[in-house]
Amino acid sequence: MTQLDIVERRDGDRHVVAVAGPVNSYTYTDFQEKVNKALVQHPLVVVDMEKVTTLSSAGIGVLMAALDDAEAEGKRIAILRPSEIAMLALESTGFGDRFPVYKNLRDL
Amino acid sequence: MPLKAPSKAGGRPESTAALRHPAARLRLRLAEATAVLPAADRGVFAFESFVDGLGFLEPRERARVKLAGSEIFDNLMHHAAPLRGDAVTVRASLRGERCTLAFYFKSQTFGTRLGACEDEREPLFDPERRRWRGIGLKMCRNLAFKIRYRSGAALDRIYLEFRP
Numbered sequence: 687m688t689q690l691d692i693v694e695r696r697d698g699d700r701h702v703v704a705v706a707g708p709v710n711s712y713t714y715t716d717f718q719e720k721v722n723k724a725l726v727q728h729p730l731v732v733v734d735m736e737k738v739t740t741l742s743s744a745g746i747g748v749l750m751a752a753l754d755d756a757e758a759e760g761k762r763i764a765i766l767r768p769s770e771i772a773m774l775a776l777e778s779t780g781f782g783d784r785f786p787v788y789k790n791l792r793d794l
Numbered sequence: 795m796p797l798k799a800p801s802k803a804g805g806r807p808e809s810t811a812a813l814r815h816p817a818a819r820l821r822l823r824l825a826e827a828t829a830v831l832p833a834a835d836r837g838v839f840a841f842e843s844f845v846d847g848l849g850f851l852e853p854r855e856r857a858r859v860k861l862a863g864s865e866i867f868d869n870l871m872h873h874a875a876p877l878r879g880d881a882v883t884v885r886a887s888l889r890g891e892r893c894t895l896a897f898y899f900k901s902q903t904f905g906t907r908l909g910a911c912e913d914e915r916e917p918l919f920d921p922e923r924r925r926w927r928g929i930g931l932k933m934c935r936n937l938a939f940k941i942r943y944r945s946g947a948a949l950d951r952i953y954l955e956f957r958p
Contacts, residue, residue, distance in 0.1 A: 688839045711868050712836055718925065740842060743865055743933055747917075747925035754919075771857040778861060778933040 689713075692720050697791055701728035702766070706737035709745030709772075718748040721763075725752055729761050732791065735768040741775035753784065764788055825850035826887035833870065833877040833899065841867045841884065848886050855893055858956055859886060862937040863895050865930035866952055874901035874950075893956040898949055905945035 690713035691706040701724050709717050724731045733749070735741070749765070756763040765787045768776065776785050788794055827848055831840045845860040863884070870882060878900035885896045917928040934941055940955040 688836070708839070708842065710838055710842075710864065711872075712838065714925070722924070740860055740864065742861070742868065743927075743930035744868075744925065746929050746933075747920075747923075747927055750917075750926040750929075751919065751924055770853070771861065774854075774857050774937075775861050775933065778936040779929055780932055780936060 690716055692716060694720065694724065697732070700730045700732050700791065700794065702732045702734055702791075704734040704737070706739075708740045708742075709738055710740060710742040711744040714742070714744040714748055717745055721748060721752050722755075725756055725759075725761060725763065730794070731756070731761070731763045732766050732788075732794065733763065734766040735772045736766070738769045738772040741768075741772045743779075746775060746779055749785065750781070753786075762786075764794055766791065823850075823888050823890050826885060828883065828885040830881050830883050831867075833875065833880045833882050835871070837871060837882070838864050838867050844884060845886070850888055851886070851893060855956060855958075858937045859893065859895050859954075862934045862954055862956075863897075865934050866897060866954065869930065870897065870899060870901070870952075873907060874899070874904045877901050891958050895954045895956070897952040899951075900948065901950055904950045 689707055690709060693704045693706075695702050695704070703720055703724055705717060707713070721731065721733060752763050763786070765776075765785055767789055768787060773787070776782055776787070827844075827850075829844045831837055831844065841864055842860060845856060845863060848856055848859070851859065867882065870877065881899070883898040885898070887894050887896075917926050917932065919925075920927045934954065937956070938954040939957040940953075942953040944951045944953075
């Protein structure tokens with residue numbers, strides 16, 4: 687699988703960005719564009735990572751920057767049910783506790 | 795009961811009374827796979843497919859190999875190119891509990907960069923790309939038990955060793 691699919695939807699007051707496929711150095715710009723745009727328009731952005739097949743440092747770098755921006759602007763960004771490999775990637779950075787991870791939308 | 799040798803293509807041996815002995819299990823966890831991958835734009839996808847096919851690794855092991863290995867592969871493409879023959883040979887092997895991922899290539903710049911390597915550098919925010927950088931090596935160090943770099947006249951090598 688070499689393509690990143692991103693589908694956006696509304697769920698109450700949350701804007702959900704559902705990502706499927708590899709988030710790596712060749713696909714991260716699409717991911718970055720969608721997340722940053724969502725963050726400009728919505729106070730609560732949920733990144734659904736259930737179908738992420740790999741998550742490289744490029745993708746994690748985007749998430750970290752988005753978290754910084756959200757905090758600075760009084761907004762929120764949450765990571766929803768990351769796949770096992772995505773969770774392992776987040777933990778492997780040593781900043782695992784920096785990422786607000788949720789198993790269910792209702793927990794937000 | 796004679797012990798069955800595992801196939802080179804991978805696959806776990808069946809659980810039998812004889813195999814419950816730790817020494818037997820260690821002896822049977824022997825497998826390896828090699829591929830020559832294109833050192834080209836989007837070559838990391840070929841690397842990811844290679845790792846996905848390593849059936850002799852447990853899913854968790856495979857995930858660690860995939861994450862750390864793709865960071866190394868990406869770094870080679872972005873910082874060590876051009877590579878001789880526009881190719882990187884990748885070998886994954888399993889010896890008992892120890893899994894090793896090796897990259898073989900020849901770069902004109904790898905040796906020089908290796909000498910100047912700031913491996914302990916902390917991540918920095920890149921305002922131009924609007925993302926944090928320098929996370930990849932940190933991930934590799936946390937995912938792999940050991941990382942070794944070796945530059946040579948004929949061949950450069952990077953070895954990553956993984957343990958449970």
